[in-house]
Amino acid sequence: MIFYDCSTAPSPRRARIFIAEKGLEIETREISIAQGEQRAPDFLAINPRATLPVLITEAGHTLSENVAIATYLEALHPEPPLLGRNPEEKGQVAMWNAIAEGQGGMAIAEAFRNAHPAMKGRALPGPLDLDQIPELAERGLKRAAAFFELLEARLAESPYLAGDVFTLADITAYVFTDFARVIKMRPREDQPHLRAWAEKLAARPSISL
Template identity: 50%
Template structure:
């Protein structure tokens, strides 16, 4: 297998953490997004969408989204399980992955892509130019702060987002919380459950990648 990564980007970090949790040896190829390497002919042959992460299987199939990458790795390397075991665990993982993406990660990307000078006319991923909209950055900041509180409330009830076991839901939310600092979106010091959970995620070997 080959894994196309970018060390500074949040989306491939999610797949990188899955690989670390499952202790998989995989060839890693760094894609320098800042220099526009994702738009090169070589990379577009792997993923015409010009985004990372990408996992190329031993059969040559390109998996270009975290959703497909974690599903594939969960099926091939089921231990430890990251998508839940019981029906309710699987449902909770799916619920909190979706919420962490839609309410969390998207809010950070709204801020980053609509304020960064390096992303002028690149407000959405992909090769087509898209202009920045400053008002979306303002909304993104509000959405992110609201989701911090949602996470804290959930984590006062359970040690991990989907229940008693660390899962892909925690990976997704952890990457949001960590990446949010890049746009100066920081959770309040009164969110004690969120802080405790974040420290527990960082203490895991996968939290260091």
């Protein structure tokens, strides 16, 4: 297997944490988004969508979405289970992972990519050059704040997002809440459950990679 990573970006960080939690050592190649290497011909030959992460499977197939990478690796290495231990838990993991992606990751990306000077002309990841829309940045900030409130409410009733154990849903939500620093958003003092959960996850060895 070959893992294409970018050490500064949130999406490949999710896969990197998943790989570490599985205790796997996979050949890794660094692709610098800051230098535009994801749009170079050599990488576009691997992933024409110009996004990271990418995992080349043992059979030589290309997986370019976090859920696909996690599903593949979990099937090969079921322990420790990160996608759920039974049907009920699997459903919760899938649901909360989708919530974290759609209501968290997309909101934070919307706010960041439509406002930060470094993202001018690059309002969406991928091969297209798209202009920033300031109104979307404002909307993204509101959506991100609502996501933090959603996490606080959930974590007030559950130690982890999908239940009583750490899963892919926690990886996704943690990476995005941590990345929210780029839009100057952090868990507030009046969000104690979110803050405690984030501190608990930050202590895991995989998180610092």
